[in-house]
Amino acid sequence: MFSSAGFAKTWQYIELFKQGLITTLSLSALTVIFGFILALIIALIRLSRIRPFDWLATAYVEVFRATPMLVQLFIVYYVIFGNISVPSFKLFGFIRFERFLPGVVALSMNSGAYLSEIIRAGIQSIDMGQTEAARSLGMSKSMTMKEIILPQAIKNILPAIANEFVTIIKESSICYTIGVQEIMYAVNATKGATYRIAEPLIIATVVYFCLTFPTSKIIAYFERRMSRGDKR
Amino acid sequence: METRDELIKVTDLKKHYKEGVLKALDGVSTTINKGDVLVIIGPSGSGKSTFLRSLNLLEVPTSGSVVFHGIDITKKTYTDAEGKTVKLNIDEHRRRMGMVFQHFNLFPHMTILDNMTLAPIKVRKMPRAEAELKAFALLKRVGLADRADAYPIQLSGGQKQRVAIVRALMMEPEVMLFDEPTSALDPEMVGEVLQVMTELAKTGMTMVIVTHEMGFAREVGKRIIFMDGGKMIEEGTPDQIFNHPQSPRLQDFLKKVL
Numbered sequence: 001m002f003s004s005a006g007f008a009k010t011w012q013y014i015e016l017f018k019q020g021l022i023t024t025l026s027l028s029a030l031t032v033i034f035g036f037i038l039a040l041i042i043a044l045i046r047l048s049r050i051r052p053f054d055w056l057a058t059a060y061v062e063v064f065r066a067t068p069m070l071v072q073l074f075i076v077y078y079v080i081f082g083n084i085s086v087p088s089f090k091l092f093g094f095i096r097f098e099r100f101l102p103g104v105v106a107l108s109m110n111s112g113a114y115l116s117e118i119i120r121a122g123i124q125s126i127d128m129g130q131t132e133a134a135r136s137l138g139m140s141k142s143m144t145m146k147e148i149i150l151p152q153a154i155k156n157i158l159p160a161i162a163n164e165f166v167t168i169i170k171e172s173s174i175c176y177t178i179g180v181q182e183i184m185y186a187v188n189a190t191k192g193a194t195y196r197i198a199e200p201l202i203i204a205t206v207v208y209f210c211l212t213f214p215t216s217k218i219i220a221y222f223e224r225r226m227s228r229g230d231k232r
Numbered sequence: 233m234e235t236r237d238e239l240i241k242v243t244d245l246k247k248h249y250k251e252g253v254l255k256a257l258d259g260v261s262t263t264i265n266k267g268d269v270l271v272i273i274g275p276s277g278s279g280k281s282t283f284l285r286s287l288n289l290l291e292v293p294t295s296g297s298v299v300f301h302g303i304d305i306t307k308k309t310y311t312d313a314e315g316k317t318v319k320l321n322i323d324e325h326r327r328r329m330g331m332v333f334q335h336f337n338l339f340p341h342m343t344i345l346d347n348m349t350l351a352p353i354k355v356r357k358m359p360r361a362e363a364e365l366k367a368f369a370l371l372k373r374v375g376l377a378d379r380a381d382a383y384p385i386q387l388s389g390g391q392k393q394r395v396a397i398v399r400a401l402m403m404e405p406e407v408m409l410f411d412e413p414t415s416a417l418d419p420e421m422v423g424e425v426l427q428v429m430t431e432l433a434k435t436g437m438t439m440v441i442v443t444h445e446m447g448f449a450r451e452v453g454k455r456i457i458f459m460d461g462g463k464m465i466e467e468g469t470p471d472q473i474f475n476h477p478q479s480p481r482l483q484d485f486l487k488k489v490l
């Protein structure tokens with residue numbers, strides 16, 4: 001199955017894995033940022049109860065949660081970006097932007113749907129008295145949301161947002177199917193060149209684990225610390 | 233007839249729930265004049281909070297009117313002096329009415345100072361330095377000047393409520409609404425909050441107070457309203473209400489609480 005010769009061969013392509021790591025991290029970080037912004041907009045529209053926008057936002061969330069990520073990715077890449085011309089250049093000298101961008105878009109749209117539910121729950125968990133106090137001071141609805149509700153809601157859901165980052169790191173591997181050079185793409189490329197599969201997979205496993213495991217532990221640590229602060 | 237001292241005029245205010253089955257407010261009318269200290273008493277569920285919260289439209293009444301400075305704030309529009317129809321901005325009216333809640337509702341993610349200066353800076357566009365100066369003066373008045381940088385979680389209940397009162401005063405309201413401001417407090421902290429309210433009444437502030445503290449109502453109230461079943465049953469001076477109650481329901485209520 002594995003051999004030191006196999007590892008030696010694979011190691012010649014370690015540069016691909018380094019690039020894969022950078023791509024996976026960029027992909028995930030951008031997805032969390034854009035996914036969060038999208039999620040915030042969706043959550044606010046749903047809570048606004050302005051018809052028909054709240055229905056559309058609800059439909060968006062339900063569709064994205066009820067269909068496979070792969071289907072969403074293919075629709076974004078082949079159907080939507082199939083008709084849009086994206087400048088083709090290389091980020092950091094190796095990431096092909098015309099593939100990377102649809103990947104970010106599809107992942108953000110998917111993650112936005114999930115995150116919006118988390119944000120909505122976070123907003124709804126804030127005591128009504130906070131809104132009443134702010135409004136009674138003459139603050140407008142939007143000012144109250146921005147200054148009073150969101151800061152508290154987001155602090156409460158920070159661990160959930162960080163966990164979403166971990167999930168995205170893992171799910172972003174799906175982007176190799178549209179040729180984004182992330183970690184799984186490196187596995188595939190190395191396999192093609194060396195006819196070895198086990199060793200590249202082992203390396204990918206180690207890289208993913210080193211990314212996600214410490215991140216989860218750090219999140220859990222801060223989560224414990226924060227909840228301790230609240231009980232003070 | 234509108235007199236010069238009239239601040240809020242409430243007419244036939246109704247608030248119905250469950251399609252009229254539950255009448256939280258069932259036709260309440262009264263006038264609140266400048267300098268009034270109006271205390272509302274009554275059994276639980278009689279509609280006291282609903283009435284108070286209707287005054288600044290935290291509760292939207294089913295029918296009736298609340299006229300503040302000649303404008304019915306329960307309507308979406310009003311007619312101005314030149315006869316033009318203007319859209320009513322409820323925020324404009326709310327900032328002129330301060331409100332103090334049973335559970336304080338301080339903003340937990342801000343220091344006491346920021347709790348107090350946020351609305352003046354954002355809503356009244358007061359310069360920060362001026363707002364902070366004003367906040368310190370008010371905190372000093374309630375004996376909390378040294379807690380300006382503390383967070384609400386670090387204060388006792390009585391301290392929180394004193395902050396909530398001065399936070400509302402920062403907006404220089406024309407009337408202060410209190411909804412059971414001492415009901416969530418440990419008994420030993422009730423006094424310090426009532427004292428702040430008593431001093432506020434002495435400055436001539438118009439106040440509407442829902443409370444179960446009958447001693448306080450008798451002492452500080454200039455006018456008492458007894459509510460039951462969403463209706464104003466009796467209205468009068470503390471002497472009339474506490475020493476010469478007319479209706480059997482008020483007599484019954486006083487027997488239970490005194």
Ligand SMILES: Nc1ncnc2c1ncn2[C@@H]1O[C@H](COP(=O)(O)OP(=O)(O)OP(=O)(O)O)[C@@H](O)[C@H]1O
Pocket residue numbers: 249254255256274275276277278279280281282283
């Ligand atoms: N959102 C609501 N939905 C349905 N019923 C309500 C609602 N808010 C208040 N009520 C009802 O309206 C009535 C009056 O309530 P309100 O809170 O004004 O009473 P209260 O006099 O303030 O009582 P307490 O002394 O317990 O605070 C009660 O029967 C209450 O159950």
Ligand SMILES: [Mg+2]
Pocket residue numbers: 280281282412
């Ligand atoms: Mg009440």
